[in-house]
Amino acid sequence: MSALLEIKGLEVAYGPSQVLFGIDLTMTEGEAATLLGRNGMGKTTTLRALCGLEPVRAGSIRFAGERIDGWRPDRIGRAGIALVPEGRQCFPNLTVDEHLQAFFANRRGLAAPWTPASIYELFPRLAERRRNLGNQLSGGEQQMLAIGRALVTNPRLLVLDEATEGLAPLIRDEIWACLDRLRGEGQSVLVVDKYVERLIALADHHTIVERGRVVWAGNSAALDADHGIWHRYLGL
Amino acid sequence: MTQLFLEQALNGLQFGLMLFLLAAGLTLVFGIMDCINLAHGSLYMVGAYFVAAAAQAADSFWLGLGAGVAGTALLGLLLELSLFRQLYRRDHLAQVLATFALILIANESVRLIWGPAPLLLNPPESLAGPVEIAGFFYPAYRLVIIACGLVVAGLLYLLVAKSRIGMWVRAGAANREMTEALGINVRALFTAVFVFGAGLCALAGGLLGPLLAVQVGMGESVLILAFVVIIIGGIGSIRGALVGALIVGTVDTLGRALLPTLLRATLPADAAATLGPALASILIYLLMAGILFFKPQGLFPARA
Numbered sequence: 001m002s003a004l005l006e007i008k009g010l011e012v013a014y015g016p017s018q019v020l021f022g023i024d025l026t027m028t029e030g031e032a033a034t035l036l037g038r039n040g041m042g043k044t045t046t047l048r049a050l051c052g053l054e055p056v057r058a059g060s061i062r063f064a065g066e067r068i069d070g071w072r073p074d075r076i077g078r079a080g081i082a083l084v085p086e087g088r089q090c091f092p093n094l095t096v097d098e099h100l101q102a103f104f105a106n107r108r109g110l111a112a113p114w115t116p117a118s119i120y121e122l123f124p125r126l127a128e129r130r131r132n133l134g135n136q137l138s139g140g141e142q143q144m145l146a147i148g149r150a151l152v153t154n155p156r157l158l159v160l161d162e163a164t165e166g167l168a169p170l171i172r173d174e175i176w177a178c179l180d181r182l183r184g185e186g187q188s189v190l191v192v193d194k195y196v197e198r199l200i201a202l203a204d205h206h207t208i209v210e211r212g213r214v215v216w217a218g219n220s221a222a223l224d225a226d227h228g229i230w231h232r233y234l235g236l
Numbered sequence: 237m238t239q240l241f242l243e244q245a246l247n248g249l250q251f252g253l254m255l256f257l258l259a260a261g262l263t264l265v266f267g268i269m270d271c272i273n274l275a276h277g278s279l280y281m282v283g284a285y286f287v288a289a290a291a292q293a294a295d296s297f298w299l300g301l302g303a304g305v306a307g308t309a310l311l312g313l314l315l316e317l318s319l320f321r322q323l324y325r326r327d328h329l330a331q332v333l334a335t336f337a338l339i340l341i342a343n344e345s346v347r348l349i350w351g352p353a354p355l356l357l358n359p360p361e362s363l364a365g366p367v368e369i370a371g372f373f374y375p376a377y378r379l380v381i382i383a384c385g386l387v388v389a390g391l392l393y394l395l396v397a398k399s400r401i402g403m404w405v406r407a408g409a410a411n412r413e414m415t416e417a418l419g420i421n422v423r424a425l426f427t428a429v430f431v432f433g434a435g436l437c438a439l440a441g442g443l444l445g446p447l448l449a450v451q452v453g454m455g456e457s458v459l460i461l462a463f464v465v466i467i468i469g470g471i472g473s474i475r476g477a478l479v480g481a482l483i484v485g486t487v488d489t490l491g492r493a494l495l496p497t498l499l500r501a502t503l504p505a506d507a508a509a510t511l512g513p514a515l516a517s518i519l520i521y522l523l524m525a526g527i528l529f530f531k532p533q534g535l536f537p538a539r540a
Contacts, residue, residue: 051417052416052417053413053417072416072421072423073413073416073417074416074417074418074419074420074421074422075421076417077416077417077418077419077420078419082417082418082419083414083417083418085414085417089411089414091406091407091410091411091414092410092537092538093406093407093409093410093473093538094403094406094407094410098403101400101403102400102403102404102407103418103419103420105419149418150418153418153419
């Protein structure tokens with residue numbers, strides 16, 4: 001089976017200072033993968049470059065058989081990559097319902113696509129808040145909304161940056177349960193987060209970056225077996 | 237006194253609605269693309285000239301209005317594709333310089349084509365006279381302007397507040413990057429907004445043409461007011477532009493009409509005579525300063 005996502009030798013620079021020095025990452029359809037590493041090591045930049053939000057200096061990104069590096073972000077979004085960004089970035093001037101209505105699209109003609117109604121079933125709390133504006137929600141509700149907003153685009157690949165950062169433990173569990181469910185339904189997911197145990201349970205494949213380079217890559221069993229890796233690269 | 241007040245309140249409403257037509261485009265251009273367009277007033281002027289010229293040629297005010305609005309929208313499309321797309325990426329200084337150059341080019345082009353004398357634009361004959369409302373006479377044409385303004389403001393509100401396109405525009409104004417990442421082509425959306433804004437400028441210019449002189453430089457004074465409106469309302473917010481425009485239109489009109497009278501009643505005659513007009517002309521700036529003191533982002537901030 002050909003890869004859904006294939007990142008090869010990805011380099012990104014902010015002006016003169018280079019932050020990524022050749023990231024490699026491959027995912028197949030239906031897979032869950034993670035990107036790990038300490039803060040400032042290049043995880044967010046990798047995800048942003050994937051979504052077309054940072055210019056790629058060298059290397060290539062192939063998605064669903066097409067080379068997408070250099071595409072504008074909206075074209076990448078329509079090609080089927082949806083981002084749940086760090087800090088949620090809900091729109092302060094759109095209601096919860098508008099977040100879901102505005103970006104709903106079923107470009108692949110799925111028989112049972114995500115719709116605003118099915119997002120309300122997934123996150124009943126959002127249904128109670130449907131008339132509230134994006135900035136009138138708790139952190140957990142904002143994260144649910146950011147996930148729902150990405151899901152209604154019916155993406156082939158869901159990308160989550162800091163999926164549970166800054167959330168209360170109960171809400172965090174709810175987000176993890178949601179990701180487990182999506183995974184079970186065959187949704188491809190690429191996640192950045194700090195909770196390695198939860199990521200080992202959720203995902204098949206893990207990539208650790210340090211100072212813009214891949215320093216370790218392997219499956220959940222390998223990561224679980226070697227806590228030295230955790231200590232060395234993740235500071236745990 | 238009541239009659240004067242009512243009449244001036246209607247004038248204020250009419251002025252405010254026309255200001256809204258101008259401010260709507262300006263606030264979206266500024267809000268979504270972070271682009272300062274000083275030439276927005278020039279689109280208003282060029283729009284008024286187009287309407288006046290087309291109305292003379294067609295011998296019909298309404299045909300001229302339609303043709304002028306369409307022509308200005310087309311001009312807006314050409315400007316956006318050729319010039320403004322290059323400007324969005326640049327900083328505000330480059331935008332101010334380039335669009336200021338556009339003002340000069342527009343003024344000289346208009347002078348070259350139509351000459352230095354103001355152009356005459358007559359209101360439709362059927363609307364030339366006054367009508368009686370609530371015991372006083374008010375020009376029928378001004379009532380029609382109010383009606384047009386209310387209809388367009390209502391349609392614009394529905395478009396921005398209820399349609400998906402409106403949601404994208406608001407989302408783009410709040411967070412362009414995120415809106416694009418969700419699959420919305422904000423560039424194409426913005427071209428549409430710019431063209432629409434240019435059409436609204438021409439509509440305001442054409443409707444006001446019979447009341448004011450259609451002349452070179454008419455865009456500059458109104459541009460300043462439009463900026464005051466969007467700053468009061470909150471940059472990027474259509475609702476803010478509507479509320480801001482009505483506030484500025486009403487306060488400016490009523491201030492100029494009533495303030496001298498009020499001052500004469502309380503102050504010595506010569507002090508009132510000097511203070512009245514001066515105070516009236518700075519009233520909206522005082523208002524803006526006051527609103528910004530309590531709401532630095534404007535009344536309806538669109539950004540996070």
